[in-house]
Amino acid sequence: MSHDHDHGQPHGHHHDHDDEHSELGPMELRVRALETVLAEKGYIDPAALDVLIDTYQTRIGPRNGAQVVAKAWREPAFMDWLLRDATGAIASLGFSGRQGEHMVALPNTPTQHHLVVCTLCSCYPWPVLGLPPTWYKSAPYRSRAVKDPRGVLADFGVTLPAETEIRVWDSTAEVRYLVIPQRPAGTEGFSEAQLAALVTRDSMIGTGLALSPGMPGTPGTPP
Structure with a gap:
């Protein structure tokens, strides 16, 4: 797998307060x-x-990716396009640009779960997920995701059946990945907007699952 990573991207921005440096x-x-x-x-x-x-x-955050996933859940034809040509399917929704030129969609199933990491730096699909979270760039995540993916998932509160295969994908400057989480049960008849509200950033990296209707934290659900 190629590791010709693009190290020239900004990873932070200017701050006036030195106390944040600690x-x-x-x-x-x-x-x-x-x-x-x-x-x-x-x-x-x-x-x-x-x-x-x-x-x-x-403004972007993971909301663009959530729209992609929700549309794929509702429209089999779009899901097929997404799996064949993720870059084109995502661009059709207006989400394209630097750090998202070559996309691959990875659909989770009951027997297979995908986890994305960038082992050398922090290559990440900005147009659909926004900026990478701090933990995605950390050395412990980058090394443990490959060596102990089940342990990493457990750290995020995700426990999968023993028979579920976990596939780890190393994001590079050439290819960025978008995990398509499994659609939660009980969402038949949901609108695209309602489905998008269930899609979390972590579920599109593979360190989380989509929210289930009625779960605490789901928009419109009482705390």
Whole structure:
């Protein structure tokens, strides 16, 4: 499997408060220091970086991916297209761009569960999932996901039947993956919007499952 990862992507943005640095790892600190130097030399605009980060983290987040999954759950023809040509199917909904040029959809089934990791850095499908979470970039996740995927899933509160095969996929600069979680039971007749509300970011990485109707945390469900 190719590991020609793209290490040139921004992993953070400018902050004015040094006290936040105590919570950052060595790589994040180096990125922040580099951004500061580049900003001081006038090579980058911190405000523009903030807009970029906000776009992917707040406005996009995992909502685009949730729409893709919900449409695939409702429309078999779209699911077929997604499995044949994920890049084209996703682009048909208006979700495309850098970090999402070559997409592959991985459908979970009762007998097979997919888990995505990037073992060398943090390659991630930005157009459909937004920015990668901190744990996705961490060394423990990147190493343990390959060596002990069941243990990693257990850390996320996911326990699968012993007979369920777990397949781990290494995301690269050439290929990004989108897990299609299993559709929860009891959602017959749900609208696309109602289904999308059940799709979580973690379920599209493989570290979680889609929410079931009535579960705490599901939009419209009392706490």
